[in-house]
Amino acid sequence: MSDVLERPAAAPLDDGQLKVVGTRPVRPDGAEKVTGKAMYGADLALPGQLVGKIKRSPHPHARIVSIDTRRARALPGVKAVVTAADFPDLASEEYEAGESASNLRDLSLNVMARDKALYDGHAVAAVAATSSAIADEALELITVEYEVLPHVTDVEASMASDAPVLHAHLFTQGLAEKPSAPSNIAKRNEIKRGDLEAGFAEADVVVEGRYTTAAVHQGYIEPHACVASFGADGQCQVWSSSQGQFMIRTYCAKILALESSDIRVTPAEIGGGFGGKTTVYLEPVALALSRQCGHPVKMVMTRDEVFRATGPTSGAVVEVKLGAKSDGTLIAADVVLKYQAGAFPGSPVGAGSMTALACYDIPNFSIVGYDVVTNTPKVAAYRAPGAPISAFGVESAVDDMALKLGMDPIALREKNAVRDGVKASYGPTYRNIGYVETLEAIKTHPHYAAPLGPNQGRGVAVGFWFNVGGESTAAVNLNEDGTAVVISGNPDIGGSRASMAMMAAEVLGLPVEKVRPIVADTASIGFSMLTGGSRTTFATGMAVTQAAQKVVEDLKRRAAMLMDVAVDEVEFVNGAAVCRDPAKASLTVAELAAKAAQTGGPIGAQVSLNAQGAGPGFGVHVCDVEVDPETGHVTVLRYTAAQDVGKAIHPSYVEGQVQGGVAQGVGWALNEEYIFDRSGRMENPGFLDYRVPVASDLPMIDAVLVEVANPRHPFGAKGVGEVPIVPPLAAVANAVRGAIGRRLTDLPLSPPKIRAAIDAG
Amino acid sequence: MSKRQHISAVVNGDPVDFLTDPGATLLDALRDDLGLTGSKEGCGSGDCGACSVILDGRLVCSCLVLAVEAEGRRVETIEGMADGSKLHPLQQKFLEHAALQCGFCTPGLLVAAKALLDVNPDPTESEARYWLAGNLCRCTGYDKVIRAVMDAAAELRQVRV
Numbered sequence: 001m002s003d004v005l006e007r008p009a010a011a012p013l014d015d016g017q018l019k020v021v022g023t024r025p026v027r028p029d030g031a032e033k034v035t036g037k038a039m040y041g042a043d044l045a046l047p048g049q050l051v052g053k054i055k056r057s058p059h060p061h062a063r064i065v066s067i068d069t070r071r072a073r074a075l076p077g078v079k080a081v082v083t084a085a086d087f088p089d090l091a092s093e094e095y096e097a098g099e100s101a102s103n104l105r106d107l108s109l110n111v112m113a114r115d116k117a118l119y120d121g122h123a124v125a126a127v128a129a130t131s132s133a134i135a136d137e138a139l140e141l142i143t144v145e146y147e148v149l150p151h152v153t154d155v156e157a158s159m160a161s162d163a164p165v166l167h168a169h170l171f172t173q174g175l176a177e178k179p180s181a182p183s184n185i186a187k188r189n190e191i192k193r194g195d196l197e198a199g200f201a202e203a204d205v206v207v208e209g210r211y212t213t214a215a216v217h218q219g220y221i222e223p224h225a226c227v228a229s230f231g232a233d234g235q236c237q238v239w240s241s242s243q244g245q246f247m248i249r250t251y252c253a254k255i256l257a258l259e260s261s262d263i264r265v266t267p268a269e270i271g272g273g274f275g276g277k278t279t280v281y282l283e284p285v286a287l288a289l290s291r292q293c294g295h296p297v298k299m300v301m302t303r304d305e306v307f308r309a310t311g312p313t314s315g316a317v318v319e320v321k322l323g324a325k326s327d328g329t330l331i332a333a334d335v336v337l338k339y340q341a342g343a344f345p346g347s348p349v350g351a352g353s354m355t356a357l358a359c360y361d362i363p364n365f366s367i368v369g370y371d372v373v374t375n376t377p378k379v380a381a382y383r384a385p386g387a388p389i390s391a392f393g394v395e396s397a398v399d400d401m402a403l404k405l406g407m408d409p410i411a412l413r414e415k416n417a418v419r420d421g422v423k424a425s426y427g428p429t430y431r432n433i434g435y436v437e438t439l440e441a442i443k444t445h446p447h448y449a450a451p452l453g454p455n456q457g458r459g460v461a462v463g464f465w466f467n468v469g470g471e472s473t474a475a476v477n478l479n480e481d482g483t484a485v486v487i488s489g490n491p492d493i494g495g496s497r498a499s500m501a502m503m504a505a506e507v508l509g510l511p512v513e514k515v516r517p518i519v520a521d522t523a524s525i526g527f528s529m530l531t532g533g534s535r536t537t538f539a540t541g542m543a544v545t546q547a548a549q550k551v552v553e554d555l556k557r558r559a560a561m562l563m564d565v566a567v568d569e570v571e572f573v574n575g576a577a578v579c580r581d582p583a584k585a586s587l588t589v590a591e592l593a594a595k596a597a598q599t600g601g602p603i604g605a606q607v608s609l610n611a612q613g614a615g616p617g618f619g620v621h622v623c624d625v626e627v628d629p630e631t632g633h634v635t636v637l638r639y640t641a642a643q644d645v646g647k648a649i650h651p652s653y654v655e656g657q658v659q660g661g662v663a664q665g666v667g668w669a670l671n672e673e674y675i676f677d678r679s680g681r682m683e684n685p686g687f688l689d690y691r692v693p694v695a696s697d698l699p700m701i702d703a704v705l706v707e708v709a710n711p712r713h714p715f716g717a718k719g720v721g722e723v724p725i726v727p728p729l730a731a732v733a734n735a736v737r738g739a740i741g742r743r744l745t746d747l748p749l750s751p752p753k754i755r756a757a758i759d760a761g
Numbered sequence: 762m763s764k765r766q767h768i769s770a771v772v773n774g775d776p777v778d779f780l781t782d783p784g785a786t787l788l789d790a791l792r793d794d795l796g797l798t799g800s801k802e803g804c805g806s807g808d809c810g811a812c813s814v815i816l817d818g819r820l821v822c823s824c825l826v827l828a829v830e831a832e833g834r835r836v837e838t839i840e841g842m843a844d845g846s847k848l849h850p851l852q853q854k855f856l857e858h859a860a861l862q863c864g865f866c867t868p869g870l871l872v873a874a875k876a877l878l879d880v881n882p883d884p885t886e887s888e889a890r891y892w893l894a895g896n897l898c899r900c901t902g903y904d905k906v907i908r909a910v911m912d913a914a915a916e917l918r919q920v921r922v
Contacts, residue, residue: 011918026856033864034852036799036839040865043798219899221803221811222865271801271865303804494862494900516830651858656901658864663902687808687897694894695903696887 011097019574020506021715023700024652027498028517033269041241041268042300042723043224049227050079052282052289052299053135053140055104056309057117057124060375060680061151064115064144067125077134080292081142083125087288088257089657095254102279106344110256110378111284113492117146118166118343119377120681123281128289128297151375151680153320156317158184158374166343186345187371191353199332199364203323207400210400211393213729213747214673215315215340218382219664219692222271223306228286229296234262241268243491244530249522255284256291266521267491274664275381276311278532303339307685310672313382314339314347318393330416333365337390338582342378347371348386351466354426355726356390358464359435359618360416365425375680381532384465384722388729392747393463395730400743408459409734410443410620424616433709434644435462435618441642441704442620448640456626456637457738462702463619467719468533469611473526474543476504476526476551477604482590484508484516484551486544490536491527494660494721495653499537500544502649503715507548508589509575526608534719537649538710539611545714550605558599559587589733613712615634617723619643621662623731627739629758632751634670634736636697641727642704646718651705658703658724665728667693673748770831772797773841781828786814787821790828791838799839799868803897810896813869813876814838820876822895835904839868842875850920851875851913860909870896874910882918888909 032038069081092105113122125142129135152165157163163184171179174188200206223385227239236258242248244263253260270277282299289297301310316339323332335356339347349369356367402409417436422431442448442460452458475487486504490496497517505512528540537613552572559577563584570577578586587595596603624638641658650652671691675683709716729747737743742757765780772795779794786805791797791814800823803809807822814823815837823836842849851874854860861867870893877884877892884892889910890903898906 024859027859029864030856030861030910031848033854033861033867034848034855034871035843036797036868038864039798040801042802045793220863220865221809221899222801222863223803269865270863271803272863274899301803303806303809433864495859544779552814650859652905653862656862656905659902659904661902662901664899686806687804688806692899694897695890695904695907696894698890698903699904700907701904 018506020502020512021649022651024650025498025502025512027495028501029492029497038269040222040271044239044268046229046296049296049298050130050293051132051135052126052128052286052297053139054123054285055125055139057113057122058120059117059146059148060120060153061149062117062146063149064113064117064124064148066145069125069561072127072138072452075134075138075141077130078127079130079295080128080289081125082109082285082288082292084112087112087255089114103253103269103344107251107279110344111255111281119375121377122343123285123309125733126285126289126656128293128295153374153376153676153680155315155338155372155374158372159338159370161162165604166375170345170373174213184373185370186341186373189350189353189369191367192365193425193562194364194428196332196334196364196366200323200329204326205401205404206321207397207404208321209393209397209400209745211318211320211396211745212759213316213389213392215312215376216668216674217307217312217674217690218274218276218674220272220276221272223301223303224282224310225300226282226286227296227298228283228290230287230290232294236263238263238265238283238287239268239300240283241277242266242272243270243273243493243532245491245522246489247278247530248280248283251280252284252287253281256287264521264523266474267519270491270493273493274383275385275532276677278381278530281310294753303687304685307690308682309377311380311382312377313385314341314379314389315674316340316389318390320393320397320400324405326405328405328412328415330360330362331364333362335367335390335394337369338372339369339386339389340374340376340379341371342374342376343380344449345371345373347379348381350386352386353392353463355387356394358426359413359418359462361418361422362416373383375535383661383664383725387463387465387726388668391461391463391726392729392733395400395727396733396743396745399459399730399734399737410439413462414439432615432708432710433618437708438618438642438644438706439618441706442622444497444703445640447622447638447702450638452624455739456624457735459623459731459734460739461621461727461734463723465534465617465722465726467614467617468495468535468539469539469614470529470535471610472528472540472543473606473608474540474547475525475604475606476544476547478589480593482588483514484510487525488517488540488544489520489525489530492519494529494657495650496531496536498653499541499649503541503545504548506554507545509572510589526606534721535614537717538614538713538719541649541717542611542713543607543609546607546609547605550607551603554605555589555592558592561599562587562595613713615646615710615718616718617644617718619723619727621731623728623735625732625735625739627736627754632754632758634749634754636666636699638699638701640704642706643720643723644706644708644718645720646710646713647707647716648705649715649717654705654720657702657721659701661721661724662701662728663693663698665725666732668747669729669732670748671750766829768829768832770833771835773838783829785828785829786824787826787828788823790825790831793863797838797840801868802867810873811866811869813872813896815872815876820873839872842871849875850916851910854909854913854916858909858912860901860905866896866898870898870906878914878917882914884914
């Protein structure tokens with residue numbers, strides 16, 4: 001990507017002068033959401049719509065010998081039946097979208113299996129019928145003949161030379177020599193600095209560990225849902241819940257070989273995503289069904305389907321060896337990461353590698369990552385993809401190092417902390433980071449000095465995420481009465497309408513209630529990358545701010561015309577154009593809007609940009625737990641999370657991001673896991689047995705916002721949504737170690753594992 | 762397939778009639794037959810609480826109740842919580858405390874919280890957390906949700922005085 005914006009669009013506005021940014025207004029879409037009126041993916045019903053459903057493979061690995069759909073087609077009420085034969089057989093092609101690249105062929109094969117089913121739950125056929133019951137019956141009438149193949153679900157078992165091979169065309173990339181045989185290891189990546197051997201030779205203290213994490217799901221409460229309608233003229237409409245309407249359009253166009261201009265995607269409200277709604281599952285299938293029968297087709301996943309066929313993130317093995325001088329200086333680190341990708345290549349091991357040591361200034365290190373396919377659902381992005389897993393290993397090892405050195409865990413991290421001017425482990429040089437300030441915020445927090453009781457322990461861990469910018473479009477239009485509309489192309493997943501309206505209101509000098517934000521469909525606003533990578537408030541916020549600034553420039557020009565003075569005689573202050581000549585009456589936004597016809601017509605501006613310079617984020621967490629020695633149950637007693645957020649546009653929603661990330665991380669640490677039986681089927685595809693944290697599992701979560709401004713953003717904002725899920729896995733595990741005096745390395749830390757550790761002790 | 766049944770019930774104070782399959786859930790009837798899509802389906806198995814409604818004064822998951830069971834009974838949903846355009850204090854406090862992010866679990870949480878305050882106007886934080894343990898929220902970590910419920914309870918107690 002080219003660095004389009006080398007300099008900040010405008011110097012960050014002086015904090016002291018801000019009237020809207022940094023306050024806590026009620027969100028503009030709030031009333032709709034507390035009264036049940038907001039329309040989510042499954043809430044739209046079109047006249048004549050059919051019910052679409054998917055038939056899924058019951059086998060984790062099987063050759064599809066034949067599919068007979070004749071009996072299903074003959075059932076009264078069935079209007080369409082599709083299999084892979086109804087989709088173009090795409091060539092392998094990498095496509096850059098959002099945070100990660102996707103291979104279009106793999107994406108298409110994940111939407112509908114062609115020759116092989118690669119996981120339990122893999123789609124093999126779909127129907128559209130006049131009722132849900134008829135659709136269910138039709139699925140039963142489809143006969144699929146499978147040749148069941150040996151399967152592998154565990155990441156290390158899949159790396160073994162005798163493992164069943166998922167893809168005969170997959171040869172490991174990134175090796176010195178081209179391998180002669182196909183393998184489930186899709187890729188090996190490596191980041192190196194200094195001399196590892198010499199580093200360990202100099203070390204006074206060495207710790208090492210092997211850490212494992214289970215596959216976990218994003219767990220958004222809203223299942224995937226869409227309605228699609230294929231017109232007789234080839235014009236398609238899709239309404240769906242996703243993290244990016246333009247992403248849906250692109251993927252549908254590619255998978256079905258359509259033109260983007262023939263597809264209009266309208267974003268529904270999204271009921272949570274956390275990265276899991278950055279790809280397509282249903283939309284191309286619904287379009288293919290609609291194309292066949294001419295009716296709109298609505299598809300809604302069950303929770304079982306969500307677990308078996310979408311998400312999750314990788315189960316993984318992390319090996320860490322650290323070397324330090326006796327004064328606590330880390331001088332060597334050796335990290336090996338093995339991440340499960342699921343059925344197709346593309347685990348987040350690259351990001352896991354780049355973030356693994358990003359908080360530390362270590363002269364000698366090696367980070368090697370393996371991307372490994374398994375007979376499990378293809379992983380999807382999950383909040384700071386890859387980073388929580390590598391951080392779990394590294395932060396557990398750093399905790400052991402602090403113990404061995406007899407050092408305070410924050411002091412050890414401060415001693416080795418990255419600062420401005422340090423070259424990050426993943427390449428660039430840090431600028432304007434707030435890591436040491438964040439460490440300081442926890443060190444001086446009352447939580448860190450609170451007394452602990454019996455069976456209680458305290459754990460500290462830190463985390464890093466890059467945050468991204470990227471392409472966004474936004475428009476700001478003034479209404480005739482001087483109020484304004486902000487139009488963007490990013491689904492509002494957690495309060496971004498509020499932050500967009502606030503930034504525009506700040507620039508326009510209007511009360512926030514006079515600025516209404518909307519999220520537009522793909523035909524009504526220019527391209528925007530999806531809501532992900534913690535990019536929206538940063539990048540789309542930059543587009544909104546620049547569009548508002550353009551409006552202000554235009555208002556000054558128009559005011560000068562009306563005042564009959566030169567434009568440089570006019571300033572814009574508190575929502576009014578003010579002339580340096582006090583004899584001239586100032587003109588408010590409302591007055592200028594009312595006179596728009598006299599000064600050149602409607603007032604509005606649109607900005608498209610490719611935002612660069614997203615400031616990386618750092619979080620420091622401290623967690624207290626109590627372990628019940630009889631049951632092995634872990635209770636989280638206190639949790640404090642400090643994070644450098646640059647500048648909180650709406651502090652309540654920034655705190656909410658931090659608190660939500662912590663809750664997901666605690667679930668990952670203590671409860672959540674994909675459990676596969678011996679036949680390779682997921683045993684717990686429901687919220688009863690896949691247990692996400694509930695209200696009674698958690699204490700209040702104290703979010704401490706540290707604000708070290710990002711000069712590349714007009715208000716100093718950095719991305720905030722992803723960092724907070726990075727530290728909790730290790731913060732909880734370190735606290736459990738404190739409570740029971742033993743290190744546990746295998747997530748989740750469920751009661752049987754804790755009991756076993758206590759008994760072994 | 763069995764014949765559809767004619768059901769008469771009272772929903773949010775209004776008499777309603779609808780035809781339903783014997784196997785359909787109350788949630789299906791609310792969403793598909795009555796157009797009340799505020800109640801959400803997150804799991805269909807009574808684990809997430811997004812479909813919470815009050816049936817004859819009792820909090821239930823409407824995905825676990827058959828539509829035919831609503832015959833002659835009173836159902837309260839999120840759509841009936843506000844008094845016209847005046848929000849219920851719980852709704853208002855959810856907004857003021859930023860107790861929602863994506864908002865998908867919010868209708869169920871609000872209905873469940875109202876059921877709590879109907880029977881226990883002065884809950885402790887622990888009581889509120891255990892009462893709402895059947896309502897999953899994946900966005901907020903529950904911190905601001907609990908604060909909003911406690912604040913609304915306090916305000917409702919003032920109103921009662």
